[in-house]
Structure formats: structure tokens, C-alpha cells
Amino acid sequence: MSEPAATKPRKSRMSGRHVLMCFLGFFGIIFAVDGFMIYQAVSTFGGVETPDAYRKGLEYNTSIAQDERQTALGWRDETKFTGTPERLQVMLRDKEDAAVAGKRVLATIGRPATNRQDVTVTLAETAPGLYEAVFPGAVEGTWIVDLSAYDGGSSNEPVYQARRRAWIKP
Secondary structure, eight states, rough: OOOOGGOOOOOOOOHHHHHHHHHHHHHHHHHHHHHHHHHHHHOOOOOOOOOTTHHHHTTTHHHHHHHHHHHTOOOOOEEEETTTTEEEEEEEEOSSSOBBOOEEEEEEEESSSSTTOEEEEEEEEEEEEEEEEEOOTOSSSSEEEEEEEEEEOOOOOOOOOEEEEEEEEO
């Protein structure tokens, strides 16, 4: 006699239903991971780099004229950190290599990748054309220095502007 059909071992076969479930599971995981990545990207960067880009665009010709005036002056600067405690030192010179004295100089010092540690300092003239300020919270590494030099008085328009990268050695 033969064995009843219920006691025979069944062979496992891949059916169409198994293939469909694997297919849907695979793409479900892909969609879930893509959705998570899209959410992380959109929630961490809103896409706006300059909040007042329209206004800056309207003032573009003014910026070009200011750059031309600065180029005509022929000024240059030497920017560095020196001493202990760290001091920002800026030397301003004109076309004839003479010191540019009697200016009000401001510097915004910050890290290249973030504005969390940005500090604005007023530099004092310690010698003709040499401007210095103590840099509060000086930490080694790379810093960006945005310089603005103004004529004496209450002028709101900078005569000279520059952006320099400076390094504080460990």
C-alpha cells in the first residue's frame, strides 16, 4: 500500500505570490529609505543662501562702482594673527607703499563653514597704517577675516573692503 497523501513531505516551490511579495518588499524598502533621505535633506537646508537676494541684485551696479573706486585707490593689506593672546594685525598700504593712516577699521572674524563663532572687532591704530585688536576666543585653525576701512567721522560707506583667510597655528 501507498502512504496517504497527507504524510508525504511537500516540496517547497516559489510561487507567483512569493515573487510578488519579494518584489513589493524590495521596492517598499527603497521607497522608505528614499523618503527618509528626502525628508532629511529638505529639513536641514531650506534652499535659501541669501535671504535678501532680490535687494542685493538691485544694488549690483552700486557694488560694481564701489569695487572700481577701491581698485582706483590701489590699497592693499597684510592680515595676520600674532602674539599671545592672539591679536589680529592689519597693515594698510597705498599705491606708493605708504601707510594708510587715520582710518576706522572693523573686522568680522569667523570660521569658513559657519557663522556661529563670528566676532566683530574694532581695530585700533598702533602705528601709522598698522591696526590691531585682541581676538577674543582665539582658537587654532582657519579663520575668515572680513575687513572694512572707513574714513574718519560718521561715514557709513567703507572706503576699502577685503576678505582674507588667516591661520592660527596650534
